[in-house]
Amino acid sequence: MSQLILKINPDPIITTKIREDFNAAGFGLIHTNDIEEALEIVDRFEPTIILLDLDFIRFQAFDFCRTLRLQKDNWTPLILMSEKDEEFDLVLGLELGADDYIRKPVRSKELVARVKSILRRQSISWPKNKEKFSNGTNNHDIIIIGKLTICPSNYTIRINDKIIDFTRKEFEIILYLSQNKGTAISREQLLSVLNEEEFLADVRVIDVFISRIREKIEPCRSKPSYIKTVRGVGYMMLHQNLPYIKKSARSLNHPCTYHDNEYPLKSF
Numbered sequence: 216m217s218q219l220i221l222k223i224n225p226d227p228i229i230t231t232k233i234r235e236d237f238n239a240a241g242f243g244l245i246h247t248n249d250i251e252e253a254l255e256i257v258d259r260f261e262p263t264i265i266l267l268d269l270d271f272i273r274f275q276a277f278d279f280c281r282t283l284r285l286q287k288d289n290w291t292p293l294i295l296m297s298e299k300d301e302e303f304d305l306v307l308g309l310e311l312g313a314d315d316y317i318r319k320p321v322r323s324k325e326l327v328a329r330v331k332s333i334l335r336r337q338s339i340s341w342p343k344n345k346e347k348f349s350n351g352t353n354n355h356d357i358i359i360i361g362k363l364t365i366c367p368s369n370y371t372i373r374i375n376d377k378i379i380d381f382t383r384k385e386f387e388i389i390l391y392l393s394q395n396k397g398t399a400i401s402r403e404q405l406l407s408v409l410n411e412e413e414f415l416a417d418v419r420v421i422d423v424f425i426s427r428i429r430e431k432i433e434p435c436r437s438k439p440s441y442i443k444t445v446r447g448v449g450y451m452m453l454h455q456n457l458p459y460i461k462k463s464a465r466s467l468n469h470p471c472t473y474h475d476n477e478y479p480l481k482s483f
Contacts, residue, residue: 217243218263220330223253225268233323240327250275254282262291264330269297269304280311292333296321302419309423312382358393361455363432363441365393379431384409388424392442396452399445425450
């Protein structure tokens with residue numbers, strides 16, 4: 216059975232044009248122009264990926280993302296499409312769990328390629344069993360930074376031995392930063408880690424992902440102790456064996472008080 220794509224778009228003519236290329240690539244395609252029907256299709260047919268057009272139902276589309284991710288806890292890969300290049304749409308869409316943002320017009324063959332890329336990365340990155348460490352995991356595969364434990368072999372992240380849920384892209388970013396801790400990594404480098412085929416070209420998405428990662432791992436987001444912003448460069452995973460947080464009478468009253476030692480950057 217072919218993999219199924221759900222396309223939410225008001226124009227059936229456009230859908231007809233791309234259907235041939237998707238069918239040739241081994242994908243089936245279901246089209247709807249109704250958000251409520253789209254949610255029913257997701258529940259009933261479990262599509263492999265969802266293409267959502269923002270231009271005709273902008274805020275309904277964001278409601279769809281919110282319902283899919285937060286209420287239904289459904290993480291089917293989701294691509295947003297729009298003729299507009301607005302930062303608001305880009306940031307909000309990614310905050311709500313979209314996997315990619317495509318500016319129209321886009322050729323059908325390119326759209327097929329991007330769908331394949333997302334599905335390929337998903338199959339590589341996310342094994343079905345994330346709850347247990349695999350038997351083949353070696354100690355040297357595990358990265359420990361403070362209370363953070365990262366296991367690349369089965370894509371799990373724990374804080375104090377509790378598994379924390381990360382999206383695929385969030386995991387790729389935190390893993391790369393952890394593998395290069397103590398080194399300032401540019402936004403462009405992180406973007407290339409997310410997208411080896413360079414479909415995503417806006418470095419602003421990195422700031423969105425870092426913000427989401429900090430929400431999950433930082434004891435105090437306003438004074439991060441794991442991921443430091445390096446002005447003019449990007450981000451750096453800090454070593455945790457240094458006394459960045461000092462216990463003092465002042466810090467007891469203000470548990471998020473942060474003492475950021477001068478951290479020497481490596482030369483570029």
